[in-house]
Each structure stands twice: as C-alpha cells, then as structure tokens.
Amino acid sequence: xxxxxxxxxxxxxxxxxxxxxxxxxxxxxxxxxxxxxxxxxxxxxxxxxxxxxxxxxxxxxxxxxxxxxxxxxxxxxxxxxxxxxxxxxxxxxxxxxxxxxxxxxxxxxxxxxxx
Numbered sequence: 568x569x570x571x572x573x574x575x576x577x578x579x580x581x582x583x584x585x586x587x588x589x590x591x592x593x594x595x596x597x598x599x600x601x602x603x604x605x606x607x608x609x610x611x612x613x614x615x616x617x618x619x620x621x622x623x624x625x626x627x628x629x630x631x632x633x634x635x636x637x638x639x640x641x642x643x644x645x646x647x648x649x650x651x652x653x654x655x656x657x658x659x660x661x662x663x664x665x666x667x668x669x670x671x672x673x674x675x676x677x678x679x680x681x682x
Contacts, residue, residue: 577643585636595625
C-alpha cells in the first residue's frame, strides 16, 4: 500500500480487523467448495440451487464487508487510500477466485435432469 508511518499506524489496525472478518467469508467459501466436490457426481437441481444461492449470498457478504471497511479507511485516512485498498483487494480476490475456479469442474447435467 506504500504508506508513510502516520498512515500505516491508522491503516494496519483496520486492515487486521478486515482480515479477521474476511476469514469468516473464506470459511464459507471453503464449506461451499467442499459441499460441491462431495456432491459433484450426484448433483441434483435442488442442491445446485442451494449452492448457487449460497454463492450469491457469499458474494453479497464479501461486497458488504469491503464497503464497511472502505468507509472505515476513508474515515481514518482519505478516499484515495480507501479506494487503493479496494483496488488491491479486488485484484487479489480475482486472482484467488480464478485459481480456485480453475481447479473445479463445471457442473454437468441438462435442464430437468435429476442424477
């Protein structure tokens, strides 16, 4: 983040709080992936719907968390530093999301099928 000493003193405690809360999001993603992998070969429409809905809920939680901490960073520092936090966080998230999704097989099945 390239912060001077004064900004770093304000930034890093807030960031540690963000990381602690973000861990809960990561735990939810891990549980979702585990459920997906355990049920991949026996996927049903109902389970696919539950998984998709949970994924959307997790994404909403992640965005709400980033909004919450954007505001905290903006209040403690300034809008540019807060926006830089979002930029870096979004870049890291995209990389991690791509790494995970590239390892998961795409759901199979056709409309109306119930394996």
